[in-house]
Amino acid sequence: MWRSIASNALTLLIVALVALAGVIAWGKSQYTAEGPLDQAICLRVPSGSNMRRVSEDLAGQHAISNPSIFRIGADYSDKSQQLKAGAFLVDEGASMAEIIEIITRGGASTCGTEVVYRIGVNRALMQVRELDPAQGNYVETAEFQPGEAGDEGDAIPETYTKVRADANTRYRVLVAEGTTVWRVVESLKGADFLTGSVEADEMPAEGMLAPDSYEVRDGDDVDALLARMEAVQQQRIDTVWATRVDSLPFETPEEMLTMASIIEKETGVAAERRQVASVFENRLKRGMKLQTDPTVIYGVTNGIGVLGRGLRQSELQSNSPYNTYVIEGMPPGPIANPGLEALEAAVNPDTTPYLFFVADGTGGHAFAETLAEHNANVAKWREIEAQRASE
Known part of the structure; x- marks a missing residue:
């Protein structure tokens, strides 16, 4: 009889182990399989949150099929304690494993609100943009011109005030081609998310601020940003000079x-x-x-x-x-x-063979090899100017 009981117990144990292995395999497949999300979302993870809250939020947005498997997967991969605060883009069909990677790898937020400070040749413009995750593009929600050099500038929109108070807001400074160093430095005084100032005798050399888009953090130092711009420009100069004909x-x-x-x-x-x-x-x-x-x-x-x-x-x-x-x-x-x-x-x-050029009225230029050709192009441009002035 004891031999029969032991045999049955062993059979039950084997069945249980097989069933457990099946559950584990199923859970693993659920964890790595394509998720149920039918369009991308922006997942916001507040500071102080945890995997349970995140899993419940994801389930509520139909981004995962099973919150428990999501948390077990995070524990098994030793990432439960690596959760980062921020706003993260979760793509359509993202698996639980992919979502765990997104919210634990660190770095800047990948969606949500972005403040872009555009420094142009003649003026600077502050823009607030919100990523539409479903469409994959940004929607502008506010725009204004900060004051500079004694100018009060535009009234600051309430939208901007709100996003400045949000720790998840991202910031970007975009410098256009053809700006002068003075324009860049003067415009940066209107970027209230940056700290510090630049003295007149510390201005970078003209031409040495690379036009580009620079991601910054709230509280970054102006001098550090300018140093980045100079480093990029110097690297470009070195690289391009080596390719000269x-x-x-x-x-x-x-x-x-x-x-x-x-x-x-x-x-x-x-x-x-x-x-x-x-x-x-x-x-x-x-x-x-x-x-x-x-x-x-x-x-x-x-x-x-x-x-x-x-x-x-x-x-x-x-x-x-x-x-x-x-x-x-x-x-x-x-x-x-x-x-x-x-x-x-x-x-x-x-x-x-060109030695001359003049505007052609389309935004481009008419090029010429001889002075006679150039004078004819100039005459055409004068006619265009006169016609525009009379309209």
Whole structure:
């Protein structure tokens, strides 16, 4: 009889073990299988939360099929104590394992609210954007121009005040091509999520702030951000200079930076940059003056503010070192912060016979090899200007 009882007990144990193994296998497959989420969501994990709360939130949003398996999986992978606060994008069909990875790997939040501070050539603009996870794009919810240099600026929207109080808000500073160092530094004074200030004698050198998008954190130091911009620009200069073609009419990376800044200020059309570069470099090779208005303007403003009017004859005839209608060769330094494409155009221009260009009314330019062709293009541009003025 005891032998029969032992045999039955052993059979039951084996059945139980097999059943347990089946449950474990099923749970593992559930943990790694595609999830039930039919469109992406933005999962917010508050500071001080835990896996139980997160699993219940995910189940409530139909992102996981079983909260218990989710928590067991987190325990089994030793990630229960690695939960990070933030706002995280959970894609359609994400498995429990993938969601665990998303909310424990750290780094910046991947969705939710983003403040973008856009520094342009003439002004800076603060934008508040919210990611629509289902569509995968941002929706602007507020926009205003911060005050600077004694200007009170626009009224601060309540939306901005609210997102500033949210620890999950992300911040980004976007610097446009063609800005001056003064414009960037002055505009950063309006970024209330940054700390610190820059003294006049600590300003970066003109041209050395790389136009780009920089993710920052609330409370980051302005000097540290400017140092990042300088490091990016220096790396670009070094990389691009190493790719230069032969027979350029300049010999140093510093001169390349100056040429790139002129190209940047002369055209906003990406497809034209190498053509514009060819015009200036053809002129230098022939000993012709560059004769470019942006350098003269920089000599008048010193890169501070916007001229806001046409150039005067006295300024076009001045002996300023930036007056390329008078001086030979290039000005003594950059006139703006050029982007990567302008740097590349400076060292690898198109091969053209062009020596002149003028606006063509479409946002681009008409190029010419001879002065006669150029004068005809100028006449067409004057007609376009006159027609626009009469409308």
